[in-house]
Amino acid sequence: MDVGSGAVGKRRDRILIVDDDRDARELIGQVLVEAGYLVEVASDGFEAMAKLPRALPDLVLTDLRMPGMHGVDLAQRIRRESDVPVVLTTGMETFDLCTGSEAYGAVACLMKPINLEYLLWTIDCALACRRDAP
Numbered sequence: 001m002d003v004g005s006g007a008v009g010k011r012r013d014r015i016l017i018v019d020d021d022r023d024a025r026e027l028i029g030q031v032l033v034e035a036g037y038l039v040e041v042a043s044d045g046f047e048a049m050a051k052l053p054r055a056l057p058d059l060v061l062t063d064l065r066m067p068g069m070h071g072v073d074l075a076q077r078i079r080r081e082s083d084v085p086v087v088l089t090t091g092m093e094t095f096d097l098c099t100g101s102e103a104y105g106a107v108a109c110l111m112k113p114i115n116l117e118y119l120l121w122t123i124d125c126a127l128a129c130r131r132d133a134p
Contacts, residue, residue, distance in 0.1 A: 013127050014038045016055050018048040018062035018074065031116050045069025049077060057084055059126055064090035079105030085126040089114060
């Protein structure tokens with residue numbers, strides 16, 4: 001599902017949202033589309049890995065706890081294969097895992113419920129760092 005076709009704005013970065021919660025995917029996707037991003041969604045890590053070659057995301061935003069492939073596993077696989085930044089999201093019960101997110105290959109970990117302004121700031125920073133990397 002590409003929900004970015006109606007996006008307006010100067011940014012055209014692509015973001016792949018991975019979350020097993022359909023409502024969360026749709027809400028975050030809508031916020032990102034309104035911010036000018038092109039958005040692709042996946043319901044789990046396996047679907048995300050299958051979509052990566054076609055979607056060519058500039059950033060992956062993934063839930064930490066999902067059935068099958070956890071967000072940590074997804075982040076590690078993505079980091080082994082590309083320089084695409086990964087941002088993890090999680091509920092409070094997994095805070096300890098979130099504090100070491102850099103060890104998993106993630107650039108940040110955001111606690112749910114997600115502060116949408118902070119989400120957009122985090123994405124902007126991660127994308128700027130990627131663009132400025134040698």
